[in-house]
Amino acid sequence: MRIFLILIGVIMGLIAEDFVVIANKNSPITTIGKSELKSIYLKKRRFWNETKLVALNLPPNNTLRQNFEKDILEMNPSQLETYWMKQHYSGHRPPYRLKSMKSVLLFVKKVKGAIGYIPYSLASKDVKIIYRSTH
Amino acid sequence: MGRFKYWLPQTLKSKLSIALFGIGFFPYLFILIYSYNLGEEKILNNALTVHQTKIREIKNHIDEKLTFLEKEIEFLSSLDIMNDMIVRDIDKRITQVLMQKHQGLNLNMNLFTLNLDSEIIASSNKSNNYSFRYINQFKDAKNKKQTYFFTPKSIMLFTPIYSTLDSNQLLGHLFIEYAFSNLSNFTVQDKAVHSMLHSPNFKIQIGAIYEDETIDFSHAKSSYLSKKYLILNESLDGVLSDWSIIYMIKKSVALAFLDQFIFFVWTLFALGFIVISAVSLWISRRIVEPIAQLSKATKSIISTKDYTTQVPKVYRGELSELADDFNAMIRETNNAFLVLEEENRVRLLRFIQLINIFNRLIQTQTEESCISLAINELQTLMPNQEFSFSLTYPNTEDKNQIMMLYVKNFENKTSDFYGVITIGKPNLIADLNEEKFYRSIATMIMLQLDQIRLIAKTEAISRAKSTFISHMSHELRTPLHIILSSTQYLIGYENLTMEQQKTIATMESSADHLLNIINDILDLVQIEAGKTSVNPITQNSTQLETLVQDVISMLEVLTEQKGVVITLQNNLVEGRQVKMDTKLLRQILINLLSNAIKFTDEGSIEFTLEECKSIICIHIKDSGVGISPTDINQLFDDFIQVKNRSKNNYKGSGLGLVISKKLSHLFSADVVLSSRGEGKGTTATVELKKINL
Numbered sequence: 001m002r003i004f005l006i007l008i009g010v011i012m013g014l015i016a017e018d019f020v021v022i023a024n025k026n027s028p029i030t031t032i033g034k035s036e037l038k039s040i041y042l043k044k045r046r047f048w049n050e051t052k053l054v055a056l057n058l059p060p061n062n063t064l065r066q067n068f069e070k071d072i073l074e075m076n077p078s079q080l081e082t083y084w085m086k087q088h089y090s091g092h093r094p095p096y097r098l099k100s101m102k103s104v105l106l107f108v109k110k111v112k113g114a115i116g117y118i119p120y121s122l123a124s125k126d127v128k129i130i131y132r133s134t135h
Numbered sequence: 136m137g138r139f140k141y142w143l144p145q146t147l148k149s150k151l152s153i154a155l156f157g158i159g160f161f162p163y164l165f166i167l168i169y170s171y172n173l174g175e176e177k178i179l180n181n182a183l184t185v186h187q188t189k190i191r192e193i194k195n196h197i198d199e200k201l202t203f204l205e206k207e208i209e210f211l212s213s214l215d216i217m218n219d220m221i222v223r224d225i226d227k228r229i230t231q232v233l234m235q236k237h238q239g240l241n242l243n244m245n246l247f248t249l250n251l252d253s254e255i256i257a258s259s260n261k262s263n264n265y266s267f268r269y270i271n272q273f274k275d276a277k278n279k280k281q282t283y284f285f286t287p288k289s290i291m292l293f294t295p296i297y298s299t300l301d302s303n304q305l306l307g308h309l310f311i312e313y314a315f316s317n318l319s320n321f322t323v324q325d326k327a328v329h330s331m332l333h334s335p336n337f338k339i340q341i342g343a344i345y346e347d348e349t350i351d352f353s354h355a356k357s358s359y360l361s362k363k364y365l366i367l368n369e370s371l372d373g374v375l376s377d378w379s380i381i382y383m384i385k386k387s388v389a390l391a392f393l394d395q396f397i398f399f400v401w402t403l404f405a406l407g408f409i410v411i412s413a414v415s416l417w418i419s420r421r422i423v424e425p426i427a428q429l430s431k432a433t434k435s436i437i438s439t440k441d442y443t444t445q446v447p448k449v450y451r452g453e454l455s456e457l458a459d460d461f462n463a464m465i466r467e468t469n470n471a472f473l474v475l476e477e478e479n480r481v482r483l484l485r486f487i488q489l490i491n492i493f494n495r496l497i498q499t500q501t502e503e504s505c506i507s508l509a510i511n512e513l514q515t516l517m518p519n520q521e522f523s524f525s526l527t528y529p530n531t532e533d534k535n536q537i538m539m540l541y542v543k544n545f546e547n548k549t550s551d552f553y554g555v556i557t558i559g560k561p562n563l564i565a566d567l568n569e570e571k572f573y574r575s576i577a578t579m580i581m582l583q584l585d586q587i588r589l590i591a592k593t594e595a596i597s598r599a600k601s602t603f604i605s606h607m608s609h610e611l612r613t614p615l616h617i618i619l620s621s622t623q624y625l626i627g628y629e630n631l632t633m634e635q636q637k638t639i640a641t642m643e644s645s646a647d648h649l650l651n652i653i654n655d656i657l658d659l660v661q662i663e664a665g666k667t668s669v670n671p672i673t674q675n676s677t678q679l680e681t682l683v684q685d686v687i688s689m690l691e692v693l694t695e696q697k698g699v700v701i702t703l704q705n706n707l708v709e710g711r712q713v714k715m716d717t718k719l720l721r722q723i724l725i726n727l728l729s730n731a732i733k734f735t736d737e738g739s740i741e742f743t744l745e746e747c748k749s750i751i752c753i754h755i756k757d758s759g760v761g762i763s764p765t766d767i768n769q770l771f772d773d774f775i776q777v778k779n780r781s782k783n784n785y786k787g788s789g790l791g792l793v794i795s796k797k798l799s800h801l802f803s804a805d806v807v808l809s810s811r812g813e814g815k816g817t818t819a820t821v822e823l824k825k826i827n828l
Contacts, residue, residue: 054300096218096300099226106222111300 018120019064021131022105024112027051032130037072040115042083043092048113055095056104056116064101068117071133148423155415163404170397175390182365182389183358186328186382190369193321193380201374204311205282205292208246211236212296212309220248220256220296220306229257243314244289248296250307273308283374285337289314290374315341321380327388332371334378344383365389425454429461442469485572488516492576496583505587509580510556521559529555538577542584545592553584604660608653615653618646655790662797671716671802673826676707676744676751682717683742683753686724693732699740701728706745712826713751716802720821723795723806727755727819730791734817735759746825753821761817762810770808771796 021037023029028049032040039045041055058065060077069075075083084094098104104116109126123129211217216228224230233246237259247258253267267273269286273293276284283292290313298304322330322342331342344350348364358367367382387394432446442465446458492512499505506524513522529539538556543549556577564570622643626636661667674682680703687701694701731740738758745752762770770792796806803824810817 052301096215098219098222099228103219103222103225106225110221113301 019068019117019133020120020123020129021115021117022108022123022127023115023130024108024110025126025128026112027115027128027130029115029130030128034072034131037115037131038074041073041095043087043095051113054107054111054114056107056114057095057097058101058104058117059097059099064117064119067133146423147426148419151419151422152415155418156411159411159415160407163400163407166400167397167404170393170400174393174396178390178393179360179365179386182384183367186365186367186384187358187369190367190380190382194369194371197318197321197371197375198373201290201292201313204313205294207236207240208292208294208309208311211246212294213299215299217248217296217306217309218298218300220250221298223250223254224248224257227257230259233257233259234261243317245312246310247312248307248309249293251305256307286312287337288316292374315339323382327385328382330380330382332375332378332380334375336377344381345385348383350381350383360386363387425458429458432461436465442472489572489576492516493579496579497586499583500587502584502587505580505583506554506556509576513556513576519560520563523557523559524554525557526554528552529557538573538580540577540581540584542581542588545589553581556580601660601664604656605664608657608660611653612650615646615650619643619650622646652790655794658794659790659797662794662801667719667798667801669716669719669801671714673712673714674717676705676709676711676713679707679713679715679751679753679823680705680744682721683724683744686721686728687742690725690728690732693729694740697732697735698737699732699735700738701740701742703742704744706743707751708746711746711751714803714824714826719798719802720804720823723798723821724753724755726791726795727806727821731755731757731759731817731819738816747820747822749825751823751825753823754818755820756816756818758816761813761815762808763813764810767808767810 021032028051036045040053041057043055046053058068066077069077069080073080084092087093098107098116101118101122104118105122105124105127108114108116115130120132211232214232216232219226219229229248233248237244237246245258245260247260248256249267250256253270253273255267269284269291272284272286272291276282276291276293282294283290285291291310292313293308293310295308296306298306318332318341322332324330324343329342329344331340331344333340345364348361348366350366350368358365360366363386365382365384365386367384368379369382370376370379429446432444436442436444444465445462446465492509495508495512496505499508510522510524513520538558540553540555541550542553544551558564558573564573622639625631625639626643631639658667683703687703691701728740735757736759740758741754741756743752743754743756745754792806792808799806799821805822807820807822808817809820
């Protein structure tokens, strides 16, 4: 039974790859919790100390994004849509969306307050890993 | 105007033609003059306005276009996606957007973004890997706070890109490189108009203008006319504010409509000329023709003197009246002429009758025949009237006693009543003129009666004078002869003393002189009584010369004591025939020569025979005392010897010249005397009738 569960876990792990949340090397954030991450991505928190935070997203059909939203935001796409619709009227917009993970990595490298998620395998020394998903 | 009259006849017809022609032609002239003078200006102004409007439209188009492009890039730069500038557009999303926009605009241009390191991050031009070459111009523009600058081939419009994530953060710039060639869409190159966009600062010209005209750019912002073109120059606004747009419009094309119009008017003008000339000529001819006919009729009447001619009546209106009046006038004139002619004829007849009466009256010899002839003639002239003559003095109150006859009594210088011709029917006397006619006949009768009486009286007196003189002379001659013979006897008596002899000689010479006078008078009386026998014969010049020579040699003795020389010169052609009475001419010559010798104390007497015009002259010119011109005329009166001569006791009866003249008249000759004045000699000339062969 335990082996079975591990197997499922492995399979799940294979399907849902681990991601890391990265930030600029000069970012004041060292580590971040799930709830903090969620409030940043829902644009409830915009500054860290005095640094303006820029949350970066991937295109909607991206598996990593889907996983990220499921794991961190704990909301499905329709819930998110409704959320951002409401937020739109208060002048808030969803996080800036980039097309590729490569550009996310580059963006984070360049912008001090930027926060993005990338697969663990893509993480480099140029960025700071502030969060790691656990499966 | 005077010259004008030479080639333009001043007739009604030509005046009418010109007037009609002028009226018909005035509008044409007006249109032509208007077209030439005002039309061109107006059309050019129109063209100017039209093209100025066009230019403004184009200007606005350009301006709009550039503004539109500026807006486009501003919009593009504000897109979220521009945040990809941060990641150098790794995902090519900006590139994609730029390319889409490029396609949509479909212009010769390039859209690209430049990051802060002046690297081209994204470009609509696929093959565009070039590096940005206009950093300096870009910086200049930024310093001048302009959002554009120019490259040699294009306009660069740019706008900054700010991060939407952090609005304060400049990410780079979005550029649009707009090629100048696009602007050529705003220029025109057609047959009539060429236009050009032009920037003097960048020495850029887009489009082309006519090359045969040098544009004077000092006319900036104005329009002007050159010889061939209409040139408009307007500066642009906005980005292209130091640019201007130049329009050149071919004048010929702009004025093509006017030229066509003028051509049309000229064509009409030519056609109109023919039509109006023809019509005006035709109309004026129609108006004038009747007048010409009238004139023709008048001329024919004048030339033929046929006053029965009538003007044909073929017109209506005033001319018809004129023709009627004209005809009436001619009829009147003709009638007047006929009446005048008749009256003239009657008058002439009466006049001729009168002359005839006068003629017959003056031929009557006695008073009785004169009166009876007058009554007969009057009776034939006026057959209705009755005339009778009476010697008794009539009752002067009667109206019929208008032909009273009086005769002149020359001794008492009074008029005596002679008789009266009574007019039987005085009521038939028509007017004063007839009365005058009768009176004039009466006057004529009176004149004739006077004349008859005068002639009778004169003849009686003349006869008495001649008889008296001849009797007297004859009676005087007998005692004179006795005195002469007695004294001549006594001169021969030896015992007389010198004193006694002298006295007797005086007696003898006086008696002789008296006898000469008496002889002369007898001669004169004989001539006047027509008792001198005349025998004119034809002689030739030689015979005449012989006669003259005879006379000279006969009287030469008288000159011997005086020292006067007598010469003779015959200038006559030999064989010239002369009519003369030899005996009488000899006597005349003797008289004239002895006169000449008598009045010439010394010098010469020249005889000259010559032809004077149509006669033969014998001049006897002396160098004697001469005569003053006033006295010359008296010389031929009877018994006249000019006074100054009698002072010098020239002997003579004074009848010599008179006798000579009268004798010469008997054979159709004459004696004439002339002198250049007292002391300058005298020339006596005998004029003989020439016989023409």
